[in-house]
Amino acid sequence: VTPSSSPSVCAVVRSHSSPALDAALEAQTSSVTDRSSGAGSWHSAVATAPSADWLWLLEKHAEPAPDALERMLALTITIGVDGSLPAPALLSSKVVRPDGGLHRDSAPWPPLLDRVRVIAAVRQRVVSLRLARWGSLLVHRDAVEQFGPPRADYSDGGGDLEWTARILRELPGYLVPGSVVVQRQPESGLTSREVRDRMRMVRGNSWVAQEPIWFAFLLAVDLARAAREQPAAMLGMLAGAALRRPHGTLP
Amino acid sequence: MSGESSVVAVVVTYNRKDLLRECLDALRAQTRPPDRVLVVDNASTDGTRTLVTEEFPEASLLALPENIGGAGGFHEGLKAAHAGGATWSWLMDDDTIATPWALQRLLEAPGALEGMARPELLSSRTVWRDGSLHPMNEPSFKREPEHYIDSVERGLLPIRMATFVSLLVHRSAVEEFGLPLKHYFIWSDDVEYTARILRDRQVGFFVPDSVVEHKTKTAHTAVTETGGRFYFHVRNSVYMLRGSAWDIREKLSLVWALVFTTLIYMRHNRFAREQVGIVLRGLRDGVKPVPS
Numbered sequence: 001v002t003p004s005s006s007p008s009v010c011a012v013v014r015s016h017s018s019p020a021l022d023a024a025l026e027a028q029t030s031s032v033t034d035r036s037s038g039a040g041s042w043h044s045a046v047a048t049a050p051s052a053d054w055l056w057l058l059e060k061h062a063e064p065a066p067d068a069l070e071r072m073l074a075l076t077i078t079i080g081v082d083g084s085l086p087a088p089a090l091l092s093s094k095v096v097r098p099d100g101g102l103h104r105d106s107a108p109w110p111p112l113l114d115r116v117r118v119i120a121a122v123r124q125r126v127v128s129l130r131l132a133r134w135g136s137l138l139v140h141r142d143a144v145e146q147f148g149p150p151r152a153d154y155s156d157g158g159g160d161l162e163w164t165a166r167i168l169r170e171l172p173g174y175l176v177p178g179s180v181v182v183q184r185q186p187e188s189g190l191t192s193r194e195v196r197d198r199m200r201m202v203r204g205n206s207w208v209a210q211e212p213i214w215f216a217f218l219l220a221v222d223l224a225r226a227a228r229e230q231p232a233a234m235l236g237m238l239a240g241a242a243l244r245r246p247h248g249t250l251p
Numbered sequence: 252m253s254g255e256s257s258v259v260a261v262v263v264t265y266n267r268k269d270l271l272r273e274c275l276d277a278l279r280a281q282t283r284p285p286d287r288v289l290v291v292d293n294a295s296t297d298g299t300r301t302l303v304t305e306e307f308p309e310a311s312l313l314a315l316p317e318n319i320g321g322a323g324g325f326h327e328g329l330k331a332a333h334a335g336g337a338t339w340s341w342l343m344d345d346d347t348i349a350t351p352w353a354l355q356r357l358l359e360a361p362g363a364l365e366g367m368a369r370p371e372l373l374s375s376r377t378v379w380r381d382g383s384l385h386p387m388n389e390p391s392f393k394r395e396p397e398h399y400i401d402s403v404e405r406g407l408l409p410i411r412m413a414t415f416v417s418l419l420v421h422r423s424a425v426e427e428f429g430l431p432l433k434h435y436f437i438w439s440d441d442v443e444y445t446a447r448i449l450r451d452r453q454v455g456f457f458v459p460d461s462v463v464e465h466k467t468k469t470a471h472t473a474v475t476e477t478g479g480r481f482y483f484h485v486r487n488s489v490y491m492l493r494g495s496a497w498d499i500r501e502k503l504s505l506v507w508a509l510v511f512t513t514l515i516y517m518r519h520n521r522f523a524r525e526q527v528g529i530v531l532r533g534l535r536d537g538v539k540p541v542p543s
Contacts, residue, residue, distance in 0.1 A: 094400055102397040110399060115389055118408070119376065123459050127403050177404035221500070 007073065009138075010034035010052035013060055014045050014156075020184070024063045030070040032056070042134070042159055046149035055144060057137040061185040064136060068093050071179035072138045075126065079174070084120050089143040090164065090173035093181040095135035104187040105157075106135035108175045109218075117172075126174035130211075132164040136181040143167050157190075158197020165206035190226050192240030195219070199241060256358065258419075259337035260285035263324035264345035265293040268302050270466060271345040275307050283355035285341055287311065291328040293318040319433065322440035325415055326433045333425045340425075342415045342441075348464040349375075349417060356461035357419045363405040364456070371424040372445055372455035374410055375417035375463045379470040386470055388414045390457045398453050408457040411449055415441040417463040424448050432490075434542045437480065439487035446496035474515045481516050481526070482533045485509065489537025 011025055011032045025032050034052055038045025042057070049055055054076075056069065072091045080087035095106035109131035110118060121128035134156065150163040167173070202216045227234040260278055264271045271290070278288055288310040290303050294317050303312050313331055315324065325342055332340040341354060357373045364370055377388035393399065393409040402409045415431075418441070431444040449455045477484065488509045492502055513530055520526040 102400065107396040108400070109396075110392075110394065115384060118392070119384070119390075119457075119459050122403050122406060122408050125404060125406055127400055175400065177400050 005077065007053035007076070008033040009054045009056050009069065009073070010036055010049055011056045011058060012045050012049045013037045013058050014042055014134075015040045015060060018060050020063050021058060021060060024066075027066045028064070028069050029067050030073050032069065041152060042150040042156065042163075043152035044149075046144060051141065053141055055139045055141070057134065057139060058181075059135055059183060059185065061183060062095070062136055063182045063184065064093065065180045065182075068136065068179045068181055069138070072176050075174070075176050079124055079126070085117075085124055085126075085174075086172045088174050089140045089171035090129070090132065090167055091138040091179075092129060092132045092173070092175040093136035093179040094175060094177050095133075095181050095183045097187070098182055098184060103135065103183045104189065105185075106133040106183060108132060109161075121174060124174075125178075126176055129173040129175055130165070130168055131161050132168070132173060132175070134160045135183055136179070137164075139167075143171055146170075154197050155191070155193035157188075157194035158201070162197065162201055162204070162206065165201065169206055169208060190222055190237065192237040195223070195237050196241040256339065257287075257337050258285045258339045258341055258354065258358070259287045259289055259332040259335060260341040260343070260354075261289050261291060261325065261328035261332050262343055262345055262347075263291045263293065263321055263328060263415075264295065264299055265318060265324075266295045266297045266299065267345050268295075268297050268299055271299060272302060272306065273348055273466070274343070274345050275303075275310060277349045277351075279307075280351050281349065281354045282351050283358060285354060287332075287335070287337070289313055289328055289332055291315065291324045291331075293320070293324050320436035320440075321415070322431055322435040322437060323433045325440065326430045329420065329425060329430050333422055338422055340420045340422075342418045342420060343463070344416055344465075346466045347377075347416050348466055350462045350464070353417060353461045353463050354419075357417075357458050360407060360456055360458050363407060364402075367401055367405065368453055370454055370456050371421040371452075372410070372413060372448060373419040373461075374413035374455070374457050375461040376457070376459050377414070377416050377463055377465045379465060379467070381470075383470070385416075385465045385467075387467070388416050388465055392457070393449075393453065393455075395453070402456060406459070408459070409453055410445075410455040410457050412442050412446040413455065413457075414445075416465050417461070418445070424454075435487050435490065436483055438483045439491060443487070443491050443494060443496050446491075447494070450496060450498065474512050474519070477516070479529055482529045482536075485513065485530055485533025486537040489534060490541065493537075493541075 009032050016037050034050050036049040079085050092108060095103045097103050108127055108129055110127055117128045147167050150159045154162050198219045202212050262274060290310050291313045292299050294315055300314060303310055329340050353375055360373050361370055377385045379385045391411045393411050398409055428448050431440045517526055
C-alpha cells in the first residue's frame with residue numbers, strides 16, 4: 001500500500017446515516033470526498049461503495065471527533081517514513097462510549113503473538129492490530145480489492161472479526177489512539193450469532209501458526225465471562241450457536 | 252543521594268569478572284547515572300571483589316559469604332537498596348549491558364504516565380547481541396484493551412511480568428510485596444515476584460526506548476542447555492502453582508508450559524535416567540514445605 005498525499009476518502013455507512021453522523025462528517029477537518037450507504041449489511045455497503053483511495057466504514061450511531069479522519073490520514077503518511085513500520089492497509093479509531101470509556105463492542109484486539117510488531121508500533125504511539133471491530137475503520141482500496149467486501153454470511157458481530165482477520169493476516173493495520181469516535185449505541189456484548197461466527201472462524205483460514213488456538217481460548221474466556229454475568233443467557237447463546245444451521249462455506 | 256528520584260543500581264554477579272566490568276562501565280556511561288551502584292557478589296572465587304574495589308571505587312560491594320543464587324542475590328541487594336532509602340532500585344544481572352540512555356528513558360516513564368498510573372515496575376527492551384528481542388526476556392503484556400490503548404498513547408506497554416534484566420522497582424512495591432523469594436535460588440524468582448506485584452494492579456510498564464543488551468553466549472531459551480539446573484525450573488514452577496502470583500487461568504497455562512518444556516528437555520536428553528531423575532526431584536521438592 002503506497003500512501004498518497006491527498007487521498008480521496010469515501011465514508012461508508014452500513015444502512016442509512018443519522019443526523020448526528022451527517023453533522024460530524026460535515027465538521028471533519030480533512031475532507032470526505034464521497035458518501036455511500038449500503039442496503040443493510042456491511043457486505044453490500046462495501047461492495048457498492050464508489051471507488052476511493054480509502055473507505056471509511058462508520059457505524060450509524062458513531063460520531064467521529066472533527067479530527068478523527070485527519071489523525072488517521074496523517075498517520076498513513078508519516079508511519080512508514082523511518083522504515084520501522086510498514087504503511088497500513090487498515091486503520092481504526094478509538095471508539096468510546098458517551099461517558100468516554102472504551103466501547104466494549106469495538107474494543108480492539110492487539111496482535112496475539114507478534115511482539116516485534118507490537119513494540120515497533122508502540123514506538124509510533126499506535127496499537128498494532130490482528131483483528132478489528134466495526135465502529136470507525138479506514139480501509140485502503142487495495143485491501144478491498146484483494147480481499148473483497150466482508151462476507152455476506154456472517155453476522156455484524158462476527159463479520160468484522162472475520163474480514164479484518166483475513167486482511168490483517170497479510171497486511172498491517174493499526175489503531176490510532178488520538179482518532180476518537182463516540183458510539184452512542186449501547187454495548188450489546190456477545191450474541192449467539194457472534195458465538196457461532198467465532199466458532200466457524202476457529203476452523204477458518206484467517207490464521208497463521210498457533211493463532212486459532214489463541215482465538216478459541218479468547219472465545220472461551222468471553223463465554224466464561226458471559227456465563228458469570230448471565231448464566232441463562234450464556235446457555236441460550238451456546239444452544240443458539242449449536243442449533244443454527246451453518247450456511248455458506250468456511251472462510 | 253538526591254531526595255525524590257534516587258536510583259540504586261543492583262548488580263548481582265557470580266564468577267564473571269569480564270562481563271561485570273563491561274556492565275559497570277555501561278553504568279558509568281549512563282546519560283543519567285544511578286546515584287549509587289551496589290554490586291552483590293555471590294561469593295565469587297575469580298577475584299571479582301578486587302576488580303570492584305580497584306577499578307570501580309564508586310561502587311559499593313555487598314559480599315555475600317556464600318553463593319545463594321540469583322534469587323538470594325536480588326533479595327539481599329534489593330533489601331540493602333531499600334534500607335538505604337532508594338526510591339528506585341534498578342535490578343540487573345552481570346551480563347546486562349545498558350545502552351547510555353537506558354536509565355534516563357526508564358525514569359521518563361512516570362512523567363509520561365501522569366494522570367493515568369503511578370508505575371512501580373519499569374522494564375527495558377532487552378535485546379541479544381544481534382539486536383533482536385532476547386527470547387529469555389520477552390515481555391508479556393496485559394491485554395485489558397482500555398489500559399492497553401492508554402499506555403500505547405504514552406509510548407509504553409502494560410506488562411504482566413518482567414525479568415531482572417534491567418527492571419526498575421519502586422520502593423512502594425517493596426513495602427507492599429516484600430522482596431523476591433530467596434528459596435527459588437535461580438530462575439523464576441523474577442517472574443514470580445513481578446507477577447505477584449502485577450496480578451491485580453496495573454502498575455508495570457515496558458519502556459521500548461530503554462534498551463539493554465543481555466549478553467548471553469547464545470540466544471537460547473532455557474530448556475535444552477540447562478543440564479542439572481533444569482531441576483530449578485521444575486521445582487520453581489511447582490512453587491508458583493502453589494503461590495499467589497497467578498490466577499487460576501494463568502496457572503493452567505503454567506502447567507501446560509511445564510509439561511511442554513519438560514517433554515522437550517527429556518526428549519533432548521533421550522529420556523536418560525539422570526534427566527528423568529532431575530525432573531522427578533524437582534517435582535518432589537516442589538510439593539515439599541517451603542523453607543522459611
